[in-house]
Amino acid sequence: MLSITKEFSFHAAHRLHLPSLSTEENVRIYGNCAKLHGHTYRLQVTLAGLPDETGMILHFGTLKGIVEREILNRYDHADLSDLAEYRHLPATAENMAEHIFRTLDHALVSKRFRLERVVVFETATAWASRSREESDYA
Ligand SMILES: [Zn+2]
DSSP states (O other), X not given: OOEEEEEEEEEEEEOOOOTTSOHHHHHHHHGGGGSOEEEEEEEEEEEEEOOOTTSOSSOHHHHHHHHIIIIIHHHTTEEGGXXXXXXXXXXXXXXXXXXXXXXXXXXXXXXXXXXXXXXXXXXXXXXXXXXXXXXXXX
16 A cells, blocks of 8 residues: 655644533543643644556645645644534544544545545654544445
8 A cells, every 4th residue: 555644733722521520520531631731733644545647646735735724724723622523522632533534534535545544643652543444435
């Protein structure tokens, strides 16, 4: 399998909590992440496919434009809890990887390549990834 990966970074705040629980219960579950704080997130986007006659699966600049338009323009310097997708869902790295994968999968439609993987780094040593599954082809 041939693939390309581009990495992005953005700054964002979040506060992990479940509205149905008390503050004490949220602190017990999420620890310090129950308080408003920020991260410098890193996002890796991998496309798998075949190069066209130019020798590219997709121009890195084109991929950058799509990720900026679909994700970064809204996520950078935002409180993620303000975004519609995390209003009722905690902005954990896991939920972010799932949501970003689904969003980019709709924006990256091609017969030659497909979105293969999204990785969201919350810190340098902690990340979540979402890879394509068989059920995604249905
Ligand atoms: Zn956090």
